[in-house]
Amino acid sequence: MNAPGEQPDKQVVRASGVRMSYGEVQVLNGVDLTVAAGEVSCVIGPSGSGKSTFLRCINGLEPVLGGSLRVLDQEVGHTLRGGRYHPWTPKEFAAFRRNIGMVFQRFNLFAHHSALENVACGPVHVLGTPADRARVLAMEHLERVGLADHAHKRPHQLSGGQQQRVAIARALAMNPALMLFDEPTSALDPELVDEVLEVMKGLAAEGMTMVVVTHEIAFAREVGDWLTFFADGVVVERGRPRELLANPSHERTRAFLSSVLHPKERQESQ
Amino acid sequence: MRTEPITDASGRQTPVARTWHWGRWLAAAVALAVAARLAYLIVANPNLDWGKVAEYVFHERILSGVWVTIEISVLATALGLILGVLVAIMRLAHNPVLSGLATFYIWFFRGTPVLVQLIFWYNLAFLFPEMVLKVPFTMIGVKWDTNQVMTGFTSAMLGLGLNLAAYFAETVRAGIQAVDNGQTEAAYALGMTPAKRMRVIVLPQALRIIIPPTGNEFISMLKTTSLVYVVAGHDLMTNASQIYKANNRIMELLIVASLWYMLMTAVATFLQGRLERRFGSEAVRLVRGGGLAARILPKAAA
Ligand SMILES: Nc1ncnc2c1ncn2[C@@H]1O[C@H](COP(=O)(O)OP(=O)(O)OP(=O)(O)O)[C@@H](O)[C@H]1O
Ligand SMILES: [Mg+2]
Numbered sequence: 001m002n003a004p005g006e007q008p009d010k011q012v013v014r015a016s017g018v019r020m021s022y023g024e025v026q027v028l029n030g031v032d033l034t035v036a037a038g039e040v041s042c043v044i045g046p047s048g049s050g051k052s053t054f055l056r057c058i059n060g061l062e063p064v065l066g067g068s069l070r071v072l073d074q075e076v077g078h079t080l081r082g083g084r085y086h087p088w089t090p091k092e093f094a095a096f097r098r099n100i101g102m103v104f105q106r107f108n109l110f111a112h113h114s115a116l117e118n119v120a121c122g123p124v125h126v127l128g129t130p131a132d133r134a135r136v137l138a139m140e141h142l143e144r145v146g147l148a149d150h151a152h153k154r155p156h157q158l159s160g161g162q163q164q165r166v167a168i169a170r171a172l173a174m175n176p177a178l179m180l181f182d183e184p185t186s187a188l189d190p191e192l193v194d195e196v197l198e199v200m201k202g203l204a205a206e207g208m209t210m211v212v213v214t215h216e217i218a219f220a221r222e223v224g225d226w227l228t229f230f231a232d233g234v235v236v237e238r239g240r241p242r243e244l245l246a247n248p249s250h251e252r253t254r255a256f257l258s259s260v261l262h263p264k265e266r267q268e269s270q
Numbered sequence: 271m272r273t274e275p276i277t278d279a280s281g282r283q284t285p286v287a288r289t290w291h292w293g294r295w296l297a298a299a300v301a302l303a304v305a306a307r308l309a310y311l312i313v314a315n316p317n318l319d320w321g322k323v324a325e326y327v328f329h330e331r332i333l334s335g336v337w338v339t340i341e342i343s344v345l346a347t348a349l350g351l352i353l354g355v356l357v358a359i360m361r362l363a364h365n366p367v368l369s370g371l372a373t374f375y376i377w378f379f380r381g382t383p384v385l386v387q388l389i390f391w392y393n394l395a396f397l398f399p400e401m402v403l404k405v406p407f408t409m410i411g412v413k414w415d416t417n418q419v420m421t422g423f424t425s426a427m428l429g430l431g432l433n434l435a436a437y438f439a440e441t442v443r444a445g446i447q448a449v450d451n452g453q454t455e456a457a458y459a460l461g462m463t464p465a466k467r468m469r470v471i472v473l474p475q476a477l478r479i480i481i482p483p484t485g486n487e488f489i490s491m492l493k494t495t496s497l498v499y500v501v502a503g504h505d506l507m508t509n510a511s512q513i514y515k516a517n518n519r520i521m522e523l524l525i526v527a528s529l530w531y532m533l534m535t536a537v538a539t540f541l542q543g544r545l546e547r548r549f550g551s552e553a554v555r556l557v558r559g560g561g562l563a564a565r566i567l568p569k570a571a572a
Contacts, residue, residue, distance in 0.1 A: 059459060061455060061458060061459065090463050090464050091463055093458075094458070094461045094462060094463045094466075095461065096461075097458060097459055097460070097461040098460075098461035100459070101459075102456075102459035104452060104455065104456065104459075106452055107452075108450075108452035108453060108455060108456035109456070110453060110456065110457075110471055110475075111450075111453065111475060112474050112475050121460065121470070122460040122461065125460075125462065125466060125470050126460055126461045126462055126466075167456075170456075170460070171459075171460075174460060174461065
């Protein structure tokens with residue numbers, strides 16, 4: 001939906017000077033970041049630097065309090081009408097979020113539904129897809145993440161890796177134009193990380209636009225089109241993953257990378 | 271207790287002695303003796319006419335009273351449950367006026383005796399001789415005589431239902447708050463509105479906590495309805511009391527009423543057991559009725 005006079009944007013996300021605070025605590029101090037259609041943008045940074053908060057601003061789960069955040073050609077949380085921005089109603093927020101999939105660190109599968117019902121839930125209750133059709137589509141999405149055999153299990157009967165793959169299928173069932181991942185593998189046992197990353201790689205290869213907050217540097221290097229380093233609520237630097245990892249231009253980035261990379265590289269060299 | 275002999279390494283068997291729980295036997299004997307004596311004092315009481323008990327147990331007015339008691343209990347419980355959910359949702363609303371009103375409601379109805387509320391509703395006509403429902407600024411509307419609306423039955427249902435709602439709202443609130451916040455976030459992220467999230471995701475999960483106490487609420491409601499006799503609601507207790515006021519067989523009719531209350535409680539307890547078993551293992555099958563699962567998995571749900 002374009003308000004008159006606004007240009008359609010090939011950038012799916014265009015953040016400029018985004019600010020956000022929890023009460024007195026300033027969490028985002030002017031974030032500038034763009035994500036073009038079809039790109040995979042990885043975000044790294046120390047704990048508490050505001051990565052999750054920024055991701056949650058993108059789909060309107062947290063309010064943007066300053067600057068401008070345009071997502072899918074809309075100013076998140078506001079519509080321009082008669083020369084003013086009018087705040088969205090809960091309904092407008094809901095309509096906006098249909099186009100954006102989100103995958104959480106702790107999966108957040110609906111505990112009272114089976115895997116299949118979790119995936120069918122959005123189409124049935126949000127898009128109004130007939131139940132039969134939704135079930136067929138849900139099954140296809142479960143097949144795609146390799147879980148067709150587990151369709152009737154409840155979340156607590158699945159491993160963490162399987163739960164996260166169901167969560168990805170649930171988001172994909174809405175046919176989103178943008179997928180947000182908030183540390184999707186951080187809560188997983190190490191041997192389960194790869195099965196989730198494989199699904200995400202598949203998605204990236206199909207051209208899905210993705211913003212991925214992660215500590216998996218190898219994934220960022222291999223799959224990411226861009227790598228962004230966050231600290232203290234601002235983007236410290238952004239670049240092509242290989243260049244940024246090999247040649248960080250800021251001391252902050254270098255310090256962070258060595259703390260993340262070195263324990264791992266020591267393992268790899270052994 | 272072990273009865274099989276103990277076999278040692280060489281294959282020799284030694285029997286296990288039997289333990290006599292003398293203390294248990296003694297305690298049981300004393301308790302039985304006391305209970306038997308009390309039962310005898312009542313059963314063999316010359317002032318108690320068991321023939322009358324038998325005569326009235328299936329008396330027409332007693333049976334109709336039983337039926338009205340069940341009706342009032344079911345309707346008041348239903349009213350209490352539905353209203354309780356609404357009050358709980360208001361209580362949790364961000365709107366301070368709504369949540370303030372809900373808090374006041376809960377405080378008011380928990381703070382006044384249910385007996386007082388029953389008499390209040392029954393006598394509402396003193397405050398409002400007629401009730402008018404009218405579209406503002408027009409002549410369209412309907413009017414009732416309050417005394418005709420507020421019969422013993424309706425005031426019983428209102429009094430008991432509104433009262434239960436206040437207690438039940440707190441149970442619902444606890445159930446809703448026990449649902450992990452991540453469920454709400456996931457629901458919003460899928461594009462659900464707050465109301466849909468509540469109905470489709472949160473409430474069904476809250477039921478696991480909300481359902482078990484509802485059985486108890488209903489059982490206690492069956493007996494609380496006996497208070498209705500102050501407003502002559504034609505329930506079991508009202509009818510029993512009207513009979514004994516006429517024939518002065520107070521004890522006999524209290525026994526008749528008690529037998530029926532005990533039977534109703536036993537049936538309700540049995541149903542409650544089934545409800546809880548269903549909810550213990552399969553927390554949310556009940557919502558399948560109109561829920562997503564029933565529509566998606568008709569075969570699995572059957
Ligand atoms: N609901 C909240 N209320 C108040 N402060 C919050 C809330 N959520 C997050 N914060 C604070 O905001 C800051 C940024 O949090 P955020 O979760 O965005 O960081 P993060 O970069 O995702 O960190 P992590 O790597 O640990 O997930 C932190 O200092 C955190 O304590
Ligand atoms: Mg985070």
